[in-house]
Amino acid sequence: MRRSLFSLIRVALIDLRGGLQSFWILIACIAIGVATVAMVGAVGASLQSALARDGRLLLGGDIEFRLTHRAAEPAERVLFSGLGKVSEVVDFIGRAQSEGVGVLAMVRAVDNAYPHSGTVETEGEGTLEQQLAWQDGIRGVLVDPRLIDRLGTSVGARIRLGNAEFQIRGILHGVPDQVSQGVAIGFPLLMSTEGLAETNILQPGSLARYRYKIDLTDGGSAADAARLVEQSFGQAGWRISLPGDATEELSRYFALLRNFLTVVGLSALLVGGVGVAQAVSAYVTERQRSIATMKALGATRSRVILHFLTQILVLTLVGIVLGVVVGTAFTLLVLPLLGPMVGIPLTPTIDGPSILSSTAFGLLTGFLFGYLPLSRAEAMRPAQLFRSTESAAGGPGSVNLLLQPRTLLPMLGAVAGLFVVAVADTGRIEVVFWYAVGAAMALLMLRVAAHLLQGALRLLPAAPNAVIRNAIKAIYRPGSAAPAVILSLGLSIALLLLIALVESNLRHQLDPEVRVDAPDFLYMDLFADEVAAFKALAAVDDRIADFTPVPLVRASSFTINGEVPPELQEPPKDLTLYFGDEQPLTYSTDLPYGSRVMSGKWWSADYSGPPLVSVTEDLRALLDLKLDDQITFLIFGQPISARIASFRAYEWQRGGINFPYVLSPGALDEYPISYFGLITARDGTVGELQAALIAAYPELVFVPIEEAIDAVRDLMDTVASAISTVGGVALASGVLVIAGALAAGRRQREADSTVAKVLGATRLDLIASLTIEYGLVGGLAATLAVPLGVTGAWAFISLVLESTFVLDPLLLFLVVPLALLLTVGMGAALTWGALSGRPASFLRNG
Amino acid sequence: MRDARVWSLPVQPETDFTLSSPILEARNVNLLFDSGRSTLTVLRDVSFALQPSEIASVVGPSGSGKTSLLMVLSGLERATSGSVLVDNAEIGTLSEDRLAIVRRTHFGILFQNFHLIPSMTALENVAFTLEIAHPSWSYSDIRRAAMDALAEVGLSARASHLPSALSGGEQQRVGLARAIVGDPRILLADEPTGNLDQTTGATVIELMFSLARRRGTAIVLITHDLGLAARADRTLSMNHGCLREVHTDHRVSV
Numbered sequence A: 001m002r003r004s005l006f007s008l009i010r011v012a013l014i015d016l017r018g019g020l021q022s023f024w025i026l027i028a029c030i031a032i033g034v035a036t037v038a039m040v041g042a043v044g045a046s047l048q049s050a051l052a053r054d055g056r057l058l059l060g061g062d063i064e065f066r067l068t069h070r071a072a073e074p075a076e077r078v079l080f081s082g083l084g085k086v087s088e089v090v091d092f093i094g095r096a097q098s099e100g101v102g103v104l105a106m107v108r109a110v111d112n113a114y115p116h117s118g119t120v121e122t123e124g125e126g127t128l129e130q131q132l133a134w135q136d137g138i139r140g141v142l143v144d145p146r147l148i149d150r151l152g153t154s155v156g157a158r159i160r161l162g163n164a165e166f167q168i169r170g171i172l173h174g175v176p177d178q179v180s181q182g183v184a185i186g187f188p189l190l191m192s193t194e195g196l197a198e199t200n201i202l203q204p205g206s207l208a209r210y211r212y213k214i215d216l217t218d219g220g221s222a223a224d225a226a227r228l229v230e231q232s233f234g235q236a237g238w239r240i241s242l243p244g245d246a247t248e249e250l251s252r253y254f255a256l257l258r259n260f261l262t263v264v265g266l267s268a269l270l271v272g273g274v275g276v277a278q279a280v281s282a283y284v285t286e287r288q289r290s291i292a293t294m295k296a297l298g299a300t301r302s303r304v305i306l307h308f309l310t311q312i313l314v315l316t317l318v319g320i321v322l323g324v325v326v327g328t329a330f331t332l333l334v335l336p337l338l339g340p341m342v343g344i345p346l347t348p349t350i351d352g353p354s355i356l357s358s359t360a361f362g363l364l365t366g367f368l369f370g371y372l373p374l375s376r377a378e379a380m381r382p383a384q385l386f387r388s389t390e391s392a393a394g395g396p397g398s399v400n401l402l403l404q405p406r407t408l409l410p411m412l413g414a415v416a417g418l419f420v421v422a423v424a425d426t427g428r429i430e431v432v433f434w435y436a437v438g439a440a441m442a443l444l445m446l447r448v449a450a451h452l453l454q455g456a457l458r459l460l461p462a463a464p465n466a467v468i469r470n471a472i473k474a475i476y477r478p479g480s481a482a483p484a485v486i487l488s489l490g491l492s493i494a495l496l497l498l499i500a501l502v503e504s505n506l507r508h509q510l511d512p513e514v515r516v517d518a519p520d521f522l523y524m525d526l527f528a529d530e531v532a533a534f535k536a537l538a539a540v541d542d543r544i545a546d547f548t549p550v551p552l553v554r555a556s557s558f559t560i561n562g563e564v565p566p567e568l569q570e571p572p573k574d575l576t577l578y579f580g581d582e583q584p585l586t587y588s589t590d591l592p593y594g595s596r597v598m599s600g601k602w603w604s605a606d607y608s609g610p611p612l613v614s615v616t617e618d619l620r621a622l623l624d625l626k627l628d629d630q631i632t633f634l635i636f637g638q639p640i641s642a643r644i645a646s647f648r649a650y651e652w653q654r655g656g657i658n659f660p661y662v663l664s665p666g667a668l669d670e671y672p673i674s675y676f677g678l679i680t681a682r683d684g685t686v687g688e689l690q691a692a693l694i695a696a697y698p699e700l701v702f703v704p705i706e707e708a709i710d711a712v713r714d715l716m717d718t719v720a721s722a723i724s725t726v727g728g729v730a731l732a733s734g735v736l737v738i739a740g741a742l743a744a745g746r747r748q749r750e751a752d753s754t755v756a757k758v759l760g761a762t763r764l765d766l767i768a769s770l771t772i773e774y775g776l777v778g779g780l781a782a783t784l785a786v787p788l789g790v791t792g793a794w795a796f797i798s799l800v801l802e803s804t805f806v807l808d809p810l811l812l813f814l815v816v817p818l819a820l821l822l823t824v825g826m827g828a829a830l831t832w833g834a835l836s837g838r839p840a841s842f843l844r845n846g
Numbered sequence B: 001m002r003d004a005r006v007w008s009l010p011v012q013p014e015t016d017f018t019l020s021s022p023i024l025e026a027r028n029v030n031l032l033f034d035s036g037r038s039t040l041t042v043l044r045d046v047s048f049a050l051q052p053s054e055i056a057s058v059v060g061p062s063g064s065g066k067t068s069l070l071m072v073l074s075g076l077e078r079a080t081s082g083s084v085l086v087d088n089a090e091i092g093t094l095s096e097d098r099l100a101i102v103r104r105t106h107f108g109i110l111f112q113n114f115h116l117i118p119s120m121t122a123l124e125n126v127a128f129t130l131e132i133a134h135p136s137w138s139y140s141d142i143r144r145a146a147m148d149a150l151a152e153v154g155l156s157a158r159a160s161h162l163p164s165a166l167s168g169g170e171q172q173r174v175g176l177a178r179a180i181v182g183d184p185r186i187l188l189a190d191e192p193t194g195n196l197d198q199t200t201g202a203t204v205i206e207l208m209f210s211l212a213r214r215r216g217t218a219i220v221l222i223t224h225d226l227g228l229a230a231r232a233d234r235t236l237s238m239n240h241g242c243l244r245e246v247h248t249d250h251r252v253s254v
């Protein structure tokens, strides 16, 4: 028994030897597939583990209590101190000024206990405490290098924030808990809590985050601490974050990235699979004479199959080892680059599970796609195999053969295995399932289309030109590579398109420009008297085209019909920038500009009954709301209930700010209301007006919209770059598969071309014929790939990401002709090489 | 005399083995190819029987169906109708795997165009037969047997060469060594001397004939060489798929 196994392996290896160079396509395809899967998996895992492992670091403590508008009161501070070491951190948006120039800054004021873990990365002399401390008659700040740039100053210079002056003592590169800070507007600036007090910027009700990060005393449980604070001060609206939650705050951007990784990972599996299939069936075709010989010598079916499976296994293993090495090396290179892009240090680690799943993927695909062509070739009569020059393996194969248990069962097993690997790799069973369904349908469609093309060309009257005639015949003659090329080309182009479209959609989503097209300046925290002052100013200053105050109250949480909605989500994206996890509320007598009532009724102008609320359609769908539902908001610790009177749709294209919840007038009267002040400048006066406003109201912080967008765009760009990097890898592997598909049919082509050359065809004739052939085949594949790719991208964007799909027509005009050009170009290059040699050498070896 | 103990009979062990019982027999075999529009009849009602250690030559014009006959006799092609019996057992009804085993135990085949495995050396090509038939043999035994077979066809010196490095005649002899290395009961040889010069051809033929004498191997010898055909025990001629016995006088004189 053992002897016969050895014999089997020995012979299989002998048969393999001497031809290794001709298996490079197979090995390369497997290596590419495995490398891509390993890489995508490792990047995803690294992100995940960084978020999980560094949760405490990213949060900046064992637990964080957070409040907007006010600092902790003495009683609260006492309770916090009882839990462990407390660090108080205040985040707000301020304006750093220097010689008349003002730049928006994301200010963070910290005490001496900060940070509990990790280090603040700075450039400059002394400890953090010393850098921020009072020294030589002035306090210090650390600032982002871009802020220095914008202000046009240097380290050592003085800047003003509110009522106080500070000296720039050094450069701030990053804080360990940056990620949990959320999306920042403006450039980071670090100061001390004492310094903050001197600025006088923060008043009760101002938009600032007061964070209490606690390093729990040994043995203290974060859950217990959370419960204690909730029981004692639950009404005050404290937000509590545990290390895991630090990552949830970023969920949106990382969810995007992770979703994208899912689709790239699956595409890598599919593209890799197509490459492997291509290579294995080309290999089996090449060996079909040997299969016949073995049978003539008396080898049984299982012997033949085992012989070739052993070979495929060996080649696959070589490819897997190569792929794992390349994938791991690439991951190690990419992670340190990707880390800064997404704002989390990604340590270059070797990810075991990814390697394992990519190995399993390689083995299963190799088996799956090797087994079917092998069974097909094996099922043919030896005499047929001997005589036929065409591919027995690539032929249609009878349904009968496929339905035989011994063919079907191993393949079903492999498919199930692949499914498990894909689910394990991406962790999203429904996405994998639908992706698989889509891929299967795409495969079927491409197969059928190839068949139809061949049939149609056969029916065509013979072309008068020999070159064209030969090109057309090459497509439909038996054993033609056209169906295989259409299949792999169509799938690859569809995937290229899918990835490119998903990427462009994500970029589109991340591009704040499409959302905010509102006024030029936004004052975040105006009180009633200031609103009055602005109104007066607007009346006399003709540089101000419009001033609109929007009343605003922030609710820290809310319930629907007394229950916390399980899907409780971030508010619409354009507002998260300003509010984070707070719910901004406004009231209005009139239906806001740009809104439309979809159901229910808008209240009458003189309504004065119990509070009503109008909610956006988005939220209705998201939270499954109905008219007359009761929403209870928690405002400054006080609950206020309102009945849903209407649902609104909002067209962001028309400008303005969309509030998810608009209450009826009077509902918020008892609460300290602040205002958003929206100022629109007359054309051409923006810069002038800005300087005038700073001079008139130095203590008020406003956001020049352009500048804010810039800051946000910077961040979006990094996320988008990360997405592009990963997408680029997938694209590259798609291109390689196309190359593989072309190279797989190369031997046959070489043989044909050589014979044609011997018979007197010129190289030009052959290349012309080939260009026509590949043009036709590639054209069909590309034409089919467009609807496939677009459908896939649409399904992913609108069904998985639940977002609006935007089709970028430029991409279609770019990707498709490029893919076509690439196909014909590579095909021509491959054949040209073959044609350049003397025919004799090929004929002798053939 | 033949040593009958060497032969096992896996197909029908209970068969009574006598001299009068043919080792290979075709009964009313027809072979048709359906090529879409027309049907091509390649073998027409072919019947013949071959006794153990008998040598039959088959002659006939190109395209008359000689190779097809060889394919059908060895089960590489299934007859459209009629039956083929190996050792009195019908093989038309056997599964592919049973057919493979019948070939392994009964046949040695030398193909017209050799069909050596291109990635294997001459020695490995010959050894391959034994690897399939006797997976439990040690590799050194297999090697030795393969070397002996190569020596018999005069190719010991080229044992480690790949087929692409061998001349047509050399490849043909490797094919013959591969066909005889397993001591088959039936040797089917398609143009075994087609690529050989006279002297080498004669050596090869001598080898085959002595095999028939020493081990009782029955041989079907397809050839264009009428002189060679005449040296067989009997000659058959193939014409448009019809197989006829040829009765000549000069056979007596050999």
Ligand SMILES: Nc1ncnc2c1ncn2[C@@H]1O[C@H](COP(=O)(O)OP(=O)(O)OP(=O)(O)O)[C@@H](O)[C@H]1O
Pocket: A384, A387, B033, B035, B040, B042, B060, B061, B062, B063, B064, B065, B066, B067, B068, B069, B112
């Ligand atoms: N699979 C097939 N399909 C159609 N026709 C076939 C097939 N196999 C063989 N033929 C035809 O059967 C006929 C006999 O072929 P075969 O190879 O047996 O001839 P042959 O007598 O061996 O010729 P040669 O002396 O040239 O080798 C030929 O006309 C051939 O074209």
Ligand SMILES: [Mg+2]
Pocket: B066, B067, B068, B112, B190
């Ligand atoms: Mg022939």
